[in-house]
Amino acid sequence: MTYAERSYVNQDDESCQSWQVTVPATSANLGCAFDCGGLALKLYLKTSYTPSRSSDSLTLEYHGRAPDRIPLDDSNLVLSSFRYACAHLGRAVPEGHIQVESDIPVGVGLGSSAAAVIAGLVLGVRCCGADVPAGELLRWAEEIEGHVDNAAAAYHGGLVLALCNNIDQVVTLKTTFPDHIKLVVVTPSVTVPTHEARRVLPKAYERADVLHTLQRTALLAATCFSGKFELFPELFDDRLHQPYRQQLAPGIAESLRFRHEGLLGIAISGSGSSVIAMTVANESQIAECLQKIFALKEVQTEALITSADNRGSVVTCIGKAANAIGETNAVGEKR
Secondary structure (H helix, E strand, C coil): EHHHHHECCCCCCCCEEEEEEEEEEEECCCCCCCCEEEEEEEEEEEEEEECCCCCEEEEEEEEECCCHHHCCCCCCCHHHHHHHHHHHHCCCCCEEEEEEEEEECCCCCHHHHHHHHHHHHCCCCCCCCCCEEEHHHHHHHHHHHHHHHHHHHHCCCEEEEEECCCCCCCCCEEEEECCCCCEEEEECCCCHHHHHHHHCCCCCCHHHHHHHHHHHHHHHHHHHHCCCCCCCHHCCCCCCCHHHHHHCCCHHHHHHHHCCCCCCEEEEHHHCCEEEEEEECCCCHHHHHHHHHHHHCCCCCEEECCCCECCCEEEEEECCCCCCCCCCCCCCHHH
């Protein structure tokens, strides 16, 4: 599916110069779906571009979580991804201002980097007036940030499985994730750098461990893409990455062993340090219990009870050609 084939609320794009892109947070791996599965969450990064009549450069400002960890120069992922899209489309980088607002915690396995990359790429594509196939845009995202499972879920929304290794174009498949399954995300104050989470993984695995995880990945895909969503805790029991990463933050190992009525499954979110629980009942109690597990390890946490985002990245025209900074008007929305 190409970007141009997404549904439009407003078709009058040629006169639009100011755009806003909203991208969801994501939880990748989901236990057994290591480096191939991701789920979009109702937690968002928003970024907008407004042309400027008075500036000969592209500037950026940020409001949101962990502002001390977000650079405002060309190393910013939104800005660098915006420039990347323009370069690959053979267009000059437009002058103007990019504003970023994010509610996504940084460095805790909730796809903040992937959201920034997708936002920058989609914003750049729209400002260039181009259409880019989803597979090509996601390959760009992989080249920039390397996590196509997060990026695919952030772009498409819902539950997404992605194929990117040893193939020319990224191939993805999405299914809508049911609203009645509530997602409990518990985020410790301890961060886990992605390079550290990669470093602890072994270079080779026992066949039994691969088979153990492969069986669960196949069943997870089958039950979700058939629409049954018959989930249970043992389905998320992975032997490829969680046994190694659970030691990177106190409380994760105990959280993965936690069981409660209404709990369908629990996994490390991305490479950590957050954990994500899927529930059909008692979500508040489950959140409290998980927070207590971390508290016993003297680790402070935040808990969020939410559900899946099934829309993915959403683009809105916020200013027509006559407008510039300070003169925007809402026009329409496209996906």
